[in-house]
Amino acid sequence: MKNLAAAAILALLTLPVRADPDPGDWQAVLAEAEGETVYWNAWGGSTITNDFIAWVGQRVAEEHGVTLEHVKLSDTADAVSRVLAEKTAGQDSGGAIDLIWINGENFAAMKRNDLLFGPFAESLPNWTLVDVDGKTVTTDFTVPTDGYESPWSMAQVVFMHDTARLPEPLPDMAALLAWAKATPGRFTFPQPPDFLGATFLKQALYDLVDDPAPLQAPVDAADYDAVTAPLWAFMEELTPNLWRQGRAYPQSGPRQIQLMADGEIDLAISFSPGEASAAIANYELPDTVRTFVLEGGTIGNASFVAIPYNANAKAGAMVVANFLLSPEAQARAQDPDYLGVGTVLAMDKLDAAARARFDEIALGIATLSPAELGPALPEPHPSWMERLEADWTARFGVAE
Amino acid sequence: MTAFRRPRGAVPRLPALTLLVMLGPVAAGLFGTLAPALGVMPAIGRVEPTLAPFGDLASWPGFGAAMRLSLVTGLAATAASLAVVVMVAACWQGTRAFRAMERLLSPLLSVPHAAAAFGIAFLIAPSGWIARLVSPWATGWERPPDILIVQDPNGLALIAGLVAKEVPFLMLMTIAALGQVEARRSMAVARGLGYARHTAWLKTVFPRVYAQIRLPVYVVLAYSMSVVDVAVILGPNTPPTLSVQIVRWMGDPDLAMRLRAAAGAVVQLGLVAAALAAWRGAEALVAMWGRHWIRKGGRGGGEGLLRAAALAAGGVSAAAVILGLAGLAAWSVAGFWAFPDALPDGFTLRNWMRHGPGLGAPATETAIIAAAATAIALVLTIGCLEAEHRFGLRLSSRGLWLLYLPLLIPQVAFLPGLQILMLSFGVTSGTMAVILGHVVFVLPYVFLSLGDPFRAWDTRYATVAHALGAGPDRVLWTLRLPMLLAPVLTAAAVGIAVSVGQYLPTLLIGGGRVQTLTTEAVALAAGGDRRAIGIYGLAQTAAALLPFAVALAVPRLVWRNKAALAHG
Numbered sequence: 010m011k012n013l014a015a016a017a018i019l020a021l022l023t024l025p026v027r028a029d030p031d032p033g034d035w036q037a038v039l040a041e042a043e044g045e046t047v048y049w050n051a052w053g054g055s056t057i058t059n060d061f062i063a064w065v066g067q068r069v070a071e072e073h074g075v076t077l078e079h080v081k082l083s084d085t086a087d088a089v090s091r092v093l094a095e096k097t098a099g100q101d102s103g104g105a106i107d108l109i110w111i112n113g114e115n116f117a118a119m120k121r122n123d124l125l126f127g128p129f130a131e132s133l134p135n136w137t138l139v140d141v142d143g144k145t146v147t148t149d150f151t152v153p154t155d156g157y158e159s160p161w162s163m164a165q166v167v168f169m170h171d172t173a174r175l176p177e178p179l180p181d182m183a184a185l186l187a188w189a190k191a192t193p194g195r196f197t198f199p200q201p202p203d204f205l206g207a208t209f210l211k212q213a214l215y216d217l218v219d220d221p222a223p224l225q226a227p228v229d230a231a232d233y234d235a236v237t238a239p240l241w242a243f244m245e246e247l248t249p250n251l252w253r254q255g256r257a258y259p260q261s262g263p264r265q266i267q268l269m270a271d272g273e274i275d276l277a278i279s280f281s282p283g284e285a286s287a288a289i290a291n292y293e294l295p296d297t298v299r300t301f302v303l304e305g306g307t308i309g310n311a312s313f314v315a316i317p318y319n320a321n322a323k324a325g326a327m328v329v330a331n332f333l334l335s336p337e338a339q340a341r342a343q344d345p346d347y348l349g350v351g352t353v354l355a356m357d358k359l360d361a362a363a364r365a366r367f368d369e370i371a372l373g374i375a376t377l378s379p380a381e382l383g384p385a386l387p388e389p390h391p392s393w394m395e396r397l398e399a400d401w402t403a404r405f406g407v408a409e
Numbered sequence: 410m411t412a413f414r415r416p417r418g419a420v421p422r423l424p425a426l427t428l429l430v431m432l433g434p435v436a437a438g439l440f441g442t443l444a445p446a447l448g449v450m451p452a453i454g455r456v457e458p459t460l461a462p463f464g465d466l467a468s469w470p471g472f473g474a475a476m477r478l479s480l481v482t483g484l485a486a487t488a489a490s491l492a493v494v495v496m497v498a499a500c501w502q503g504t505r506a507f508r509a510m511e512r513l514l515s516p517l518l519s520v521p522h523a524a525a526a527f528g529i530a531f532l533i534a535p536s537g538w539i540a541r542l543v544s545p546w547a548t549g550w551e552r553p554p555d556i557l558i559v560q561d562p563n564g565l566a567l568i569a570g571l572v573a574k575e576v577p578f579l580m581l582m583t584i585a586a587l588g589q590v591e592a593r594r595s596m597a598v599a600r601g602l603g604y605a606r607h608t609a610w611l612k613t614v615f616p617r618v619y620a621q622i623r624l625p626v627y628v629v630l631a632y633s634m635s636v637v638d639v640a641v642i643l644g645p646n647t648p649p650t651l652s653v654q655i656v657r658w659m660g661d662p663d664l665a666m667r668l669r670a671a672a673g674a675v676v677q678l679g680l681v682a683a684a685l686a687a688w689r690g691a692e693a694l695v696a697m698w699g700r701h702w703i704r705k706g707g708r709g710g711g712e713g714l715l716r717a718a719a720l721a722a723g724g725v726s727a728a729a730v731i732l733g734l735a736g737l738a739a740w741s742v743a744g745f746w747a748f749p750d751a752l753p754d755g756f757t758l759r760n761w762m763r764h765g766p767g768l769g770a771p772a773t774e775t776a777i778i779a780a781a782a783t784a785i786a787l788v789l790t791i792g793c794l795e796a797e798h799r800f801g802l803r804l805s806s807r808g809l810w811l812l813y814l815p816l817l818i819p820q821v822a823f824l825p826g827l828q829i830l831m832l833s834f835g836v837t838s839g840t841m842a843v844i845l846g847h848v849v850f851v852l853p854y855v856f857l858s859l860g861d862p863f864r865a866w867d868t869r870y871a872t873v874a875h876a877l878g879a880g881p882d883r884v885l886w887t888l889r890l891p892m893l894l895a896p897v898l899t900a901a902a903v904g905i906a907v908s909v910g911q912y913l914p915t916l917l918i919g920g921g922r923v924q925t926l927t928t929e930a931v932a933l934a935a936g937g938d939r940r941a942i943g944i945y946g947l948a949q950t951a952a953a954l955l956p957f958a959v960a961l962a963v964p965r966l967v968w969r970n971k972a973a974l975a976h977g
Binding site for chain 1: 450451470471474534535536552553555556557559560561562641645646647648657659661663743744745746747748757763764767916922924928929931932933938939940941
């Protein structure tokens with residue numbers, strides 16, 4: 010029995026392992042990708058995103074013969090767990106995941122643990138169109154991407170407000186606090202460590218500190234207590250005035266939107282400038298909702314796709330990543346009728362026909378123009394997010 | 410013919426095979442949990458055994474509250490569910506109302522937990538249907554009041570949601586047990602002696618029924634304490650129950666958190682064991698008091714009030730699930746729907762047109778997995794029971810407990826370990842692997858559902874048949890199984906419903922590639938688009954509901970001229 014098992018393991022180990030495709034030889038990548046099935050693990054909680062991914066699947070099947078399967082996750086960390094489990098079990102090829110929608114701490118964790126294939130991103134043909142200078146696409150929460158992930162959309166924090174009940178935008182966190190005290194119970198945020206809730210904490214911290222410079226370095230390098238003192242003072246005052254007095258929180262961004270549709274809250278944070286317009290179009294928000302950004306600016310970041318080190322269809326995955334960077338896909342993603350996210354492309358690098366695709370897009374009634382959005386503030390180092398989440402949980406997340 | 414007869418054929422080997430199918434994955438899974446709980450996780454460079462993860466766990470600020478929540482909600486939900494079922498059965502068994510409820514409650518079992526929880530959340534929330542129906546004309550609420558109902562820190566909403574789902578399960582098990590205990594005759598005698606209906610039932614029928622539904626009750630207790638999906642939807646989050654928090658740690662990008670999660674899983678296992686022991690102790694106390702109560706010979710009174718209360722409790726529990734489903738149905742066709750409107754601005758098929766085409770593939774996958782896992786479980790279960798009957802290869806009571814381990818251990822405690830095992834042996838993720846994974850969970854339920862009716866079958870039929878020249882196989886196929894048609898089909902329906910509802914095993918063993926209605930629904934639930942949740946919740950419910958309809962209808966059709974068999 011023991012010998013049999015050993016023989017089986019030996020047989021597995023000596024199976025011919027296919028060499029990884031070379032991202033520099035794009036024709037070879039295309040040839041290898043033809044007929045491959047790419048399992049794209051992406052958060053499945055947003056129906057408009059799911060529809061967009063289904064469309065990408067149709068297009069790459071038509072163009073390149075790549076079959077795209079969307080594996081809908083309830084949490085991106087599930088995919089990280091999966092790759093980790095495969096590595097633990099010694100499955101270094103033929104893994105279940107070919108492509109992951111990823112950014113921030115999940116990327117940092119996978120890169121740190123050598124769970125990613127690459128570098129590949131800067132070899133993709135469409136990389137030449139990417140706005141490398143104007144948008145934060147080569148660092149992810151300050152961690153250099155080093156070509157281990159390829160960007161596909163830009164996001165920036167906006168606040169959605171129901172103008173029927175909160176007519177005027179709020180200029181800063183002090184104004185938000187004053188409004189919350191005047192009308193308690195009409196604001197909340199997804200419970201950290203949900204990324205949107207954690208983003209609210211970071212956004213508040215940005216707005217309340219005098220000098221945001223320490224946020225760009227790892228948290229250990231800063232005097233954490235001194236830097237975050239204004240944030241916790243603010244949260245102490247805000248929390249009793251939150252929805253349900255801060256005794257319960259929505260568990261995700263879309264649930265927060267449902268609360269707004271139900272009239273339970275009047276103000277909500279979003280990481281997608283076009284989300285409000287898309288939600289109005291899908292009957293998920295009343296048409297009185299508009300968006301605003303704080304006067305001091307709001308945090309922005311990019312969403313990426315990465316390929317696990319043991320992916321089964323690396324060539325196919327690169328073809329999908331490259332298609333996501335095409336003007337066709339980027340213009341559709343920016344269109345609020347479909348997705349309503351920001352493009353990662355530089356308009357001045359596009360030809361006239363491609364630029365025209367973007368000019369035709371109507372942004373939607375609740376979407377701010379790029380000029381109104383203003384420049385995005387860079388994400389703090391991921392260690393800040395982890396520390397803020399843990400600290401918030403200890404202070405507010407387990408109150409009885 | 411040799412001088413001594415050894416058991417031949419496949420039947421005598423089935424009990425061992427069954428235990429292997431069950432114990433291999435559980436043992437490996439537990440090992441996969443224990444190792445990281447003791448600080449051993451080579452993938453992140455931890456190889457030295459240490460108790461540090463437990464210290465880390467204890468220093469998490471919400472630890473005490475999360476443990477208490479798991480314990481209190483689990484015990485309260487189980488006690489309340491059992492009380493409702495016993496009250497309804499005691500006051501109404503044998504009446505037309507009971508048969509109506511029987512038809513109503515049993516299919517409710519098949520409603521997946523997540524779908525039921527969403528429906529109930531929408532009913533009772535401050536912006537929910539109940540508040541909408543009475544607003545603003547009765548309450549003056551133009552906006553939902555800022556009251557904490559769903560996700561309250563004491564877990565009351567979670568308890569309510571669990572009770573609504575566990576009452577149908579216990580009711581089904583009770584009805585199956587009632588068929589075995591000749592309740593009607595006991596009742597006739599006790600009533601003849603002047604006992605009130607409910608007193609007669611409690612004193613003469615309940616002790617025998619409870620002996621048969623004891624394991625289902627334990628399963629309800631273990632399940633309620635460690636449930637994840639319902640607790641996420643209805644339970645508190647500041648802090649959540651321990652099992653929910655474990656899942657969160659398992660999903661933390663900081664891989665070192667797996668150690669804390671594994672330690673939490675071990676604690677959760679201990680909590681469940683302690684609660685089961687406490688319940689067992691309480692059983693002994695209740696039995697002692699009960700014997701005293703029976704000896705006193707009181708005939709009981711106040712029947713009218715109790716009967717009304719029992720009917721109300723059963724009715725509310727059923728109505729919560731049914732109205733919740735109606736809410737899901739309404740959302741699935743809703744246009745914009747603002748508070749306090751009782752109905753949407755408009756109805757639209759757009760949501761169905763958007764999501765409907767995507768339902769086909771996961772529905773097929775769900776059906777294949779459920780049918781295959783249930784078939785395997787049924788063959789193994791009947792084989793075990795038949796081996797027990799023919800050769801006396803009875804599972805010892807310890808063996809039985811091992812069989813139920815997958816139900817008594819929180820899923821989250823051993824599934825990741827199971828996943829690693831399957832990977833190491835080259836069993837790649839796919840439909841086959843998921844089917845085998847589901848068997849681990851389906852088999853105990855099928856065994857629980859079928860074991861007692863099967864054993865309670867009167868073996869004098871077999872003696873007579875043997876005397877007439879029939880061999881054991883013929884007795885099984887032409888006598889025993891046909892006579893047990895109703896319980897066999899019920900067990901199959903239970904098995905399918907269990908398979909349809911599995912989320913974590915499908916996700917983890919299938920590597921995310923196997924997409925069933927449930928994985929799709931829970932992924933959507935993370936979002937909160939009520940329209941999409943409504944559609945997938947209804948589809949999921951239908952997938953589990955259909956087999957119950959068959960299980961109820963077929964025996965009535967086949968045995969329409971033999972009333973005693975038709976009711977199993």
